[in-house]
Amino acid sequence: MSRPTMNATAIPTMVDLFSGAGGMSAGFSSAGYRLIGGVENWGPAARSLQANHPDAYVETRDIRAVDAAEFSAKLQCHPNLVLGGPSCQGFSTSGGLSRSAGRKIDDERNSLFLDFVRFVDALQPEWVVMENVPGLLLFNRGVVAKEVIKQFRVVGYHVAPMILLAADFGVPQLRRRLFFVGNRTGAKIPFPVPTNRNPDLWKGFALPFEHLSRIGNKSAGAKVERHVSFEDACGDLPVIQPGGPEDRVVAYDGQATSDYQRSLRGRAQDVTLHYAFQPTEFERAAMEFLRPGQNWTALPPELKVGRFSKIRSYDATTLMRRLSLDLPAYTINTKFNDATTGAYIHPTQNRTLSLREAARLQSFPDAYIFTGSVSEVRKQIGNAVPPALAKRIGRAIRPAVLADVGMKANATDEHPQFLVDAHQDVDILIGLKAPRPEKKKVSDNQLGLFCESCAASARTQS
Numbered sequence: 310m311s312r313p314t315m316n317a318t319a320i321p322t323m324v325d326l327f328s329g330a331g332g333m334s335a336g337f338s339s340a341g342y343r344l345i346g347g348v349e350n351w352g353p354a355a356r357s358l359q360a361n362h363p364d365a366y367v368e369t370r371d372i373r374a375v376d377a378a379e380f381s382a383k384l385q386c387h388p389n390l391v392l393g394g395p396s397c398q399g400f401s402t403s404g405g406l407s408r409s410a411g412r413k414i415d416d417e418r419n420s421l422f423l424d425f426v427r428f429v430d431a432l433q434p435e436w437v438v439m440e441n442v443p444g445l446l447l448f449n450r451g452v453v454a455k456e457v458i459k460q461f462r463v464v465g466y467h468v469a470p471m472i473l474l475a476a477d478f479g480v481p482q483l484r485r486r487l488f489f490v491g492n493r494t495g496a497k498i499p500f501p502v503p504t505n506r507n508p509d510l511w512k513g514f515a516l517p518f519e520h521l522s523r524i525g526n527k528s529a530g531a532k533v534e535r536h537v538s539f540e541d542a543c544g545d546l547p548v549i550q551p552g553g554p555e556d557r558v559v560a561y562d563g564q565a566t567s568d569y570q571r572s573l574r575g576r577a578q579d580v581t582l583h584y585a586f587q588p589t590e591f592e593r594a595a596m597e598f599l600r601p602g603q604n605w606t607a608l609p610p611e612l613k614v615g616r617f618s619k620i621r622s623y624d625a626t627t628l629m630r631r632l633s634l635d636l637p638a639y640t641i642n643t644k645f646n647d648a649t650t651g652a653y654i655h656p657t658q659n660r661t662l663s664l665r666e667a668a669r670l671q672s673f674p675d676a677y678i679f680t681g682s683v684s685e686v687r688k689q690i691g692n693a694v695p696p697a698l699a700k701r702i703g704r705a706i707r708p709a710v711l712a713d714v715g716m717k718a719n720a721t722d723e724h725p726q727f728l729v730d731a732h733q734d735v736d737i738l739i740g741l742k743a744p745r746p747e748k749k750k751v752s753d754n755q756l757g758l759f760c761e762s763c764a765a766s767a768r769t770q771s
Contacts, residue, residue, distance in 0.1 A: 319711075319716050319717070320341060320342065320343045321341070321342050321343070321389040321390060321707070321710050321711060321714060321716065322342065322343050322344075322345045322385075322386060322387070322388045322389050322390070323337055323342045323343070323344055323345065323388055323389065323390040323391065323392055323434075324344075324345060324346040324347065324348075324384070324388040324390070324391045324392075324428075324432060324434070325344060325346070325347040325348075325358070325392055325393055326347070326348050326372060326391065326392070326393030326395070326424075326425055326428055327348065327349065327350075327372065327393040327394050327395045327396065327421070327425070328347040328348065328349045328354070328355070328358050328367075328393060329349060329351075329354045329358075329394070329689060329692050329693050329694075330354045330357040330358060330679060330689035330690070330692070330693055331344075331347070331354075331357060331358040331361055331362065331693075332671065332673070332693030332694040332695060332696050332699060333392050333393065333394065333438075333440065333694045333696075333699045334347065334358065334361075334362060334392075334699075335361065335673065335674075335677065335696040335699070336672075336694070336695070336696035336697060336698065336699025336700035336701075336702070336703060337390070337392065337699055337700065337702075337703040338362075339696065339700050339703075340699075340700045340701075340702075340703030340704045340707060341703070341704075341707055341722070342389075342390060342703060342707075344362045344365045345364075345365055345366065345384050345385045345386060345388060346365055346366045346367070346368075346380065346383070346384045346388065347362070347365055347366075347367045347368070348367075348368045348370070348372050348375060348380070348393075348428075349367065349368075349369060350369070350370060350371045350372065352369055353680055353681030353682075353685040353686075353688075353689065354688075354689050354692075355367055355369040356369075356680040356681070357678060357679050357680045357681070357689055360678040360680055361677060361678050364385075366383050366384060366385075368380055372421070372424045372428070373421075373424055377427055377428045377430075377431030377432065378431055380428070380431075381431055381432050387432075387433075387434075388432055388434045389434055389435050389436065389710055389713075389714045390434050390435070390436045390437070390438065390710060391425075391428060391429050391432055391434045391436075391437050391438075392437070392438040392439070392440075392699075393425060393438075393439060393440070394439070394440035394441060394694060395421035395422045395424065395425045395439070395441070396421055422439065422441075422457055422460070423460065425439055426460045426461060426463075426464060429461070429464060429466065430464040430465075433493070434493075435492055435493060435494055435710060435713040435714055436490075436491070436492045436706060436709075436710050436713070437461070437466055437468065437489070437490070437491055437492070438488060438489070438490050438702060438706070439457075439468070439488070439489040439490075440486055440487065440488050440489075440694050441486070441487045441488075441489070442486070442487060443472050443485050443486065443487045445457070445487055446470050446472060446487050446739065450739070451739030454470055454739050455735050455736075455739055457470075457489060458470070458489075458735055458738065458739075459735070461489070461491060465493045466491050466492065466493045467491050467492065467493075467495070467731035467732055468489040468490060468491025468498075468731055469489070469490060469491060469498050469729040469730075469731040469738055470487060470488070470489050470738060470739070471487070471488050471490070471500050471729070472485055472486070472487050472488075473485070473486060473487075473488060473500075473501075473698065473702075475672075475695050475697075475698045476505060476507070476510075476536045476537070476637045477503035477504070477505055477506055477536075478501060478503060478504055478505065478697060478698050478701040479504055479505055479534075479537055479569075479672070479697050479698075479701070480537065480637075480670075480671070480672045480695040480697045480698050481536070481537040481538060481539060481541060481542040481569070481637045481638060481669075481670050481672075482637050482638045482639070482640065482641055482670050482671065482672075482695065483510075483637050483638070483639050483640060484640045484641070484695065484698075485640075486694065486698070488702060490702065490706065490729075491731050492709070492713065492731075494713045495732075496709050496712070496713060497709075497728040497729060497730050497731075498706070498709075498728065498729045498730075498731050499705040499706050499708075499709055499726035499727070499728055499729075500702070500705055500726060500727055500728075500729060501701040501702055501704065501705040501724065501725070501726060502705075502724075502725035502726055502727060503533065504533060504534060504701070505533065505534045505535060505536050505537065506533050506535070506536065507535060507536045510536070536636070536637050537567075537569050537637060538633075538634060538635050538636055538637060539632050539633065539634050539635075539636065539637065539638055539656055539670070540567075540634040540635060540656075541567040541569045541570070542567075542569055542570070542573075542638075542666075542669045542670055543666045543669050543670070544562075544566055544567065544570065544634075545561050545562050545563060545564070545565050545566060545570045545574075546561070546562060546580060546583060546663075546665060546666060546669070547559050547560065547561070547562040547580065547583070548562075548658060549583055549584075549585060549658075549660075549663060550585075550660070551585040551586060551587045551588060551660040551661070552585075552586075552587045553584070554584075555584050555682075555683045557583065557584065558579045558580065558581055559579065559580045559583055560579060560580065561574070561579070561580055572674075573669060573672070573673070573674050573675050574674075574675050575674050575675060575676050576676055577674070577675035577676045580665055580675065581665065581675070582663070582664040582665045582668065582679065582683075582686065583663045583664070583665040583666075584663055584664050584665075584683055585646075585655075585660045585661055585662065585663040585664075586646035586661060586683075586687075588648060588659075588660060588661060591612070591614075591649075592629075592647075592648045592649065592661075593659065594612060595608055595612055595629055595648070596631070596648070596654060596659040596660070597659065598612070599629070599630075599631040599654060600631065601631050601632065601633040601634065601656045601657075602630075602631065602632075602633045602636075603630070603631055604626055604627065604628060604629055604630035604631075604652070605617050605620070605625075605628050605629035605630075606622050606626075608629070617629070627639050627651050627652040628649060628650065628651065628652075629648055629649055629654070630651070630652035630653075630654065631652075631654040631655070631656060632652055632653075632654060632655065632656045633656055634656045634657070637670075638652065638662075638670045639651060639652035641653075641662075641667050641670050641671055641690070641691055642691045642692075643687060643688045643690075643691030643692055644691070645661060645662045645667050645687065645690075645691060646661050646662075646687060647661070648661050664679075664683060664686055664687060664690065667687070667690045667691070668690050671690055671693055671695050671696070672695045672696050672697035672698070673690070673693070673696060674696075701724075704722075704724045705724060705726040707722050708722050708723065
């Protein structure tokens with residue numbers, strides 16, 4: 310019996326490649342899509358994806374060993390969307406915004422996007438969404454991003470890249486991610502308009518983070534909320550001590566006090582995963598000195614040991630940083646249990662973030678199922694795309710997806726967006742290297758539709 314080419318219900322279907330625990334799938338599901346398949350190499354993350362999407366077919370293998378045609382044959386129906394985030398950690402921006410130093414272009418992980426393209430070619434979805442690190446777009450004046458765009462065009466898809474700041478879309482986290490969004494239908498590509506902002510966010514920063522984060526702000530609607538803060542996200546979670554039972558279940562600390570808390574509580578009755586790892590003796594001593602917003606530079610001389618005795622005061626400003634209640638968190642990665650690696654100290658308690666707090670800051674619902682040990686769950690949370698950010702992208706493209714697959718959109722599918730023409734010249738679509746102080750202003754009109762959102766990044770010195 311042949312597989313149906315169109316799903317029976319008016320819900321677009323999707324496949325999630327390099328899925329991790331399913332942050333992208335969770336966001337798109339809440340935006341009105343249905344997961345029918347996924348590929349994830351790491352067992353604990355694949356089991357989490359399966360637990361939250363029991364009807365989907367999940368392949369737990371290295372994607373390079375998976376035959377795309379065989380995988381396609383096991384799906385319930387034709388996928389309208391393929392999404393995912395192939396690892397390209399060789400292009401992480403941790404070493405700078407556009408410098409090639411410290412990045413390995415021959416890192417084997419950097420070619421995994423070709424397997425993403427291979428699956429897209431085999432599955433033939435109408436739309437694709439590929440997530441990655443911002444450094445991929447910035448590396449060597451966009452040479453890698455151009456290759457990504459080229460490879461998609463070879464198999465019949467036109468995609469456009471965009472860097473989005475999660476905090477601008479309701480996530481309590483200053484996390485920037487790159488998204489390639491596109492289709493094979495020729496439709497213009499919608500990107501979401503920011504719903505939140507803080508005009509003072511990047512004041513005092515030497516690097517041009519603002520220019521890499523104000524994506525789409527010129528198209529923002531009249532109603533824009535402030536950024537969601539740590540208190541908004543985690544203020545209803547009870548005080549805990551580090552360590553203790555890993556599987557403890559505790560009560561919420563009273564009623565939810567923000568829309569964000571109410572949204573993530575959902576149907577959950579109790580707090581799970583509210584477990585914080587034990588700090589080291591050094592971390593414990595440092596936490597006694599640090600106030601909200603302070604970092605390692607506020608430590609007394611006797612505690613500035615090891616690498617902290619060598620770092621310049623204006624470098625590595627997020628290390629050993631205590632978060633502030635009234636601001637978003639910084640990027641949550643897989644090491645949020647280690648205060649020496651980032652801004653992971655609780656605003657008022659002498660410990661690093663708990664698993665539940667990190668999941669909240671990543672915008673995972675409290676009822677989301679994570680499988681594995683606490684260390685495995687920590688890695689799943691840190692590696693994920695924030696579901697709330699994915700949801701905004703899913704909402705933005707949904708009317709176009711529905712139109713392309715012959716489904717009818719309704720009023721609830723309409724959300725503010727701005728459009729990108731992916732048929733533009735590749736150099737215009739990229740047009741980025743690390744911005745420097747401009748000497749001569751370039752007209753936005755010269756940069757085209759896409760550069761309405763990234764003109765500040767394209768205005769550079771030669």
